[in-house]
Amino acid sequence: MSGQASLEKGGTRLIIIQADDYQDMSQRAFQFIKNKIEKTPVLKLGFATGGTPQKTYELLIEDFQKNGTSYKSIISFNLDEYIGLSKEHPNSYHQYMEQKLFQYIDIEKENIHLPNGVTTDITKECLNYENLIEEKGGIDLQILGIGENGHIGFNEPGTSFDTLTHVVKLAQSTREANARYFSNIADVPTHAITMGIQTILKSKEILLLVSGENKAFAIKRLLTEDLSIDFPASALKKHPRVTIIADKLALSSVTGLVESR
Ligand code: GLP
Numbered sequence: 001m002s003g004q005a006s007l008e009k010g011g012t013r014l015i016i017i018q019a020d021d022y023q024d025m026s027q028r029a030f031q032f033i034k035n036k037i038e039k040t041p042v043l044k045l046g047f048a049t050g051g052t053p054q055k056t057y058e059l060l061i062e063d064f065q066k067n068g069t070s071y072k073s074i075i076s077f078n079l080d081e082y083i084g085l086s087k088e089h090p091n092s093y094h095q096y097m098e099q100k101l102f103q104y105i106d107i108e109k110e111n112i113h114l115p116n117g118v119t120t121d122i123t124k125e126c127l128n129y130e131n132l133i134e135e136k137g138g139i140d141l142q143i144l145g146i147g148e149n150g151h152i153g154f155n156e157p158g159t160s161f162d163t164l165t166h167v168v169k170l171a172q173s174t175r176e177a178n179a180r181y182f183s184n185i186a187d188v189p190t191h192a193i194t195m196g197i198q199t200i201l202k203s204k205e206i207l208l209l210v211s212g213e214n215k216a217f218a219i220k221r222l223l224t225e226d227l228s229i230d231f232p233a234s235a236l237k238k239h240p241r242v243t244i245i246a247d248k249l250a251l252s253s254v255t256g257l258v259e260s261r
Contacts, residue, residue: 012237026055046142071107078114079153080194115193142203150231154194163196210246220253
């Protein structure tokens with residue numbers, strides 16, 4: 001049984017959709033994104049990496065192959081990239097997007113944007129990335145995941161809500177969580193370029209995907225605590241159009257907030 005609720009507290013409004021499980025969360029996320037693609041002529045779509053959106057991307061590919069939903073007019077921006085990993089590096093987010101989605105759909109190469117993690121001028125890269133998003137008219141829909149410590153993109157606890165695209169030192173817990181994709185933790189980069197919290201909040205709409213028991217505490221904090229830079233995802237409460245699709249395990253610590261109906 002799934003349900004929907006909205007959390008309205010102190011001027012914030014989050015729509016929360018409860019999915020049965022990871023498969024159901026992915027199916028709902030896919031449908032949400034497909035609706036936007038169909039309704040918006042030139043959709044500026046913000047992509048996230050990580051384990052959470054992988055199935056959603058598979059469903060987008062399947063839909064492209066079966067129904068021909070076109071990405072030709074889509075302009076994409078990714079949240080972040082590791083510093084020091086080239087576009088070709090198997091663990092770079094450039095490769096993640098290529099392997100998990102882009103190579104299978106008809107998105108135009110020149111419409112794909114991720115920060116460059118191997119530039120010689122990182123400050124300039126951050127500024128250019130931020131400006132590029134502005135020049136293209138801003139992001140219409142930003143897909144987000146959440147870290148166990150509440151990070152969004154790579155904005156770790158302590159990040160000001162005013163930040164634009166910037167360089168971050170990754171929290172040790174984030175490096176440990178992401179070590180599963182690398183042969184050992186020493187290979188996980190120590191720094192990344194990420195859209196800032198302000199960059200994310202400038203998106204017209206946000207879709208946050210959450211799955212699994214390891215995210216239950218983060219979701220509980222998001223739904224019950226006040227805004228705090230110690231918990232970056234709390235900034236989402238400043239945004240007027242956020243939809244959270246979370247599965248039952250992720251919502252297991254907040255039963256009662258999301259009623260089945
Ligand atoms: C990573 C990414 C985030 C992602 C988060 C959760 O470090 N930079 O964009 O949302 O951590 O990842 P996962 O979906 O694998 O739990």
